[in-house]
Amino acid sequence: MSKPVDEDVRFRLMRLLEQNPDWSQRDIADALGVSLGATNYILKALVEKGQVKVNNFRASDNKLRYAYILTPSGIEAKARMTAGFLRRKYAEYEALKSEIHALEEEIGLGVDAGPGSVAKR
Template sequence: MSIDTHPHDENHLKVLRLLESDPSLSQRELSEALGVSLGKTNYCVRALLDKGLIKMQNFRNSRNKLGYAYLLTPAGIAAKADLTASFLKIKLREYEALRREIEELRRETSAEDPIK
């Protein structure tokens, strides 16, 4: 099984996690939390809506778009779990590689420093 993910999957996972914790976040608030442009956030939210991973729900009688919440659908909850598992595997692999590199650097430093 391949655990490679698309570059946009990380943003999708971040959006899903943020919206799960606070469905009332506006796209502007999501943009700030993600550290990306409002346009990129809008693109990501639209992609998640198109895939059926989130849905918009009016949570108050308002014509104002701020009156909407983004809710994860059952497919969104499943996708979030799958993406989380994939990223966990990737991060653990990166951690192990970094740990090995740090140990090698420590050995090299110890071998070069005769005082130790």
């Protein structure tokens, strides 16, 4: 099973491809904040799984470029990944709320603290 961080990067990459199929691997890597090599590795894996299809096209500067299109199985996988992503983020959110509450109690802040305070809202 892949790590949540890897899963998050794959999910975010698939979302980017859905919105920007004509982006280069460098554009994708920059947007995700990962290396070009990692982007290439993930894209190759998605192509091998049949979740992404690569189409050639000519860019305006007359160089050959690629379009990365989610296949029907890629769209289905992205939907599953969305559910997993949301579960992880909700869990992180709840853990963060608990930690904030514990810190507020530690320094004596409560729910009744005024506006502009760090108090729980």
